[in-house]
Amino acid sequence: MRSAARKSVSPAGLTRFVCLVAVLAAVGLLPWLSGRDPALTVLRARSAEQEATPEALAAIREDLGLDSGPLSLLGNWASGLLRGDLGTSWVSGTDVLPSVVSGLQVSLGLMGAAFAVAVLLACALVAPVLVRGRGSTGAFAAMLAAVPEFLLATLALLVCGVWLGLLPTSGWAGPAYMVLPAIALGVPAGGLLGRLVADALPAVLDERWVELWRGAGVGRARVSAAALRRVLPPLVPQFGMAAVGLTGGAVAVETVFAVPGIGRTALGAAKSQDLPLLQGSVLALLALGLVAGALSALARRRLLGPALRDAGLTLPAARPVRTHPAVPLTLAVLLLVTIGWGLLRDPYTVDTTARLLPPSWAHPLGTDGLGRDVLARLGHGAASTVGTAAAVCALSLLVSLALGFLPGVAAGAADIANALPPVIVGILVAAAAGPGTGGAALAVALISWPPLAAHAAALVQEVRASTFLTAQRAIGASPSWILTRHVLPSVAAPVTRHAILRLPGIALALASLGFLGLGAQPPTPEWGLLLDESRAYVERAPWAALAPAVALALLAGLAVSGAAYAQGRTGGTGRARRRVRTAATTKKETSVGA
Incomplete structure (x- = not known):
């Protein structure tokens, strides 16, 4: 009986519960976590002309219960939630x-x-x-x-x-x-x-x-x-x-x-x-x-x-989707040429006399609503989008390598991370820290590690079960020697390649947050932000919207064709096929990655 009870509380289940409680607590503590003064927000919503005096702000804080501390704030929110009361809107004053x-x-x-x-x-x-x-x-x-x-x-x-x-x-x-x-x-x-x-x-x-x-x-x-x-x-x-x-x-x-x-x-x-x-x-x-x-x-x-019901039913290895190496190479060349050409131009020069000009030799992709060169903003925006995506990839790689040795803990946390799309996490981070490139990067990093961690955990298990490690233990090799000389090198290389393949997909996730106003802020030339800014005048100047849209489509194509080419290259051996199949067991491969 006791052993059955101990087995029922698995590390994955405990981690899943802790992560879910942490997410709910973060939602409940948003008024306390927010960097802005909630009282000022409510005051402006109630009366835009009223002066924000210390007395008026203190009265609003007392009315909202913001002076009682984070634990009391969380307790009041949770008790109201149990009663079916989600509170009152600070802007409209309605339920x-x-x-x-x-x-x-x-x-x-x-x-x-x-x-x-x-x-x-x-x-x-x-x-x-x-x-x-x-x-x-x-x-x-x-x-x-x-x-x-x-x-x-x-x-x-x-x-x-x-x-x-x-x-x-x-x-x-x-x-x-x-x-x-x-x-x-x-x-x-x-x-x-x-x-x-x-x-x-x-x-x-x-x-x-x-x-x-x-x-x-x-x-x-x-x-x-x-x-x-x-x-x-x-x-x-x-x-x-x-x-x-x-x-x-x-x-x-x-x-x-x-x-x-x-x-x-x-x-x-x-x-x-x-x-x-x-x-x-x-x-x-x-x-x-x-x-x-x-x-x-x-x-x-x-x-x-x-x-x-209690058995592990798996599918045979899927045949890899093969693609010719010319496909990802062509897409990469098109993107690099466009980005390189744009980097030679100034993305911030405003010329109101050249607003919404069509493509010409002077402006190959036209101009936007402020007369800025679209090609220049597209080229410089790549540095922001792709550079931030590279940093997120590196952080996800480090986290996944660490969690690969704790599969029980990682599995529970991955279930909660998989249930949170990047946009939802981006909204929470923006509400707490304000919109910006750093907040968008943090939001994507928080939910981009599960596929890499699953890949790392499978490889760790495979390497630890190999016969040559048994021989190393038999001759007296220390655990640290085995870890640093055998396990980590065998795991780090394929997981790093997997992380690199996810770079275009992570860049697309960052662009989606920029498109929604949760990422980079104007006048930063970020691709998602460029697409959002061009929607205001899409009928008059569709080229301004098509340029970032085509760039993002090329990036999506590069993500898919590059992953397919890599899968075809590694699909020759059974061990490689197992690694590719393991890496594709999570939907985040597509929603955040390729």
Whole structure:
């Protein structure tokens, strides 16, 4: 009995609980963690003309209970939460709960439509594999999965809404207003789901039971249905991560199309420092992510059935998606030439007489709303975006190498990190420390380490089980000698290559925070910020929006093609295939990485 109780409290479960409590505490302590004076925010919201005297600010702090200390503040918030009371908005003075419920209803409707788009797209990507018995859509699906939602939403707004005028581009007044947001939110998720299933199906269709069924005269439809049932259980957790990704992508999509959902509500509350509304909105988004993960675990148990419920069911090794080395090389050359050309120009010179000029020899990519050269800002923005991404990669690498030796602790923390999209963490960090490049880098670093840590843990386990380490112990080698001379060198090299492959994806995550105003601030020429600034005059000067959009698309293509090329190069041996498969077990590979 005692041993069973001890086994029930695993290190992963304990770490998962501690991390969840830490996240909830951070949300509850936002008024105390915020660098700004909440009393001043409330005073400005109540009366913009009233003078901010010490007496007036002290009265507001007493009214809000901000003078009682962080523990009392957290206790009051938690007790109200248990009673279903999310507090009162500091800006509007109304109850937070109705606003959260209203925004949540809109977001759930949008996410439901987006999930339908994702399922339809995934079926279209998987159908050729079922018919031909081999994967032919992996590269295309990977490209769709790597396109950020904010970039796809901006392109849909530009092409379908502005140029063609086919569909409404803002608001939430009927089914037609749902089409473009659902497509922008559902296409990357559909690409991910289609890629996962299409990559796994060929190996399943080569299994012995499929040949026996076909030889016995079983029809193609029944064999395909059985193959899908064989594929789905190990992939269901990844589907849950795709649903979590919808909650993060909804923030950007709702912002682009002015949809009054919970994501846009959270972003607006963060910018206006309406912390009670922000707390309720983030709590709702976090609950969506956790519920999606729990439902995916339940669906997996139901699909496995009682016989296999406690067994580890894995798929055969997926065939690597190969690409010609010329593809990533061409994309890299295009980006480097554009960046190098832009670095030779001044990105800050303002010329109001040259506002919104079309591309010309003097300005190859045109000018923006202040007359600044778009090519110059694109080139200098790469240094900010890619340089910050490199720092985040280095930090994630160090954390993952340390956690690789603590797989039980890392697994529990990774579950919570996987349930938090970068945008949600970025909103929390911006509310506490203010928007900026450092805050965006911290937000991405906090949730970008799980795939690397999983890769490191698998390699540590593999190296420790090798026979040559047993021989080293037998001849009296010390644990420190084995660690520094054998284990770390064997683990660090492949995990470092994995981290480098994630560099473009992390740069895209930073750009998404910049696009939402949570990252670099004007006049910094950051790619996501450039795309956001150009939306104000996209009808008059579409080239100003297309330049950063194309650069981000090239970066996404480089992330996918580079990862596919590296996977093809390392797919020759069984050990390398195991490493690649282990590194791809987490959805963060796509949401934050390639």
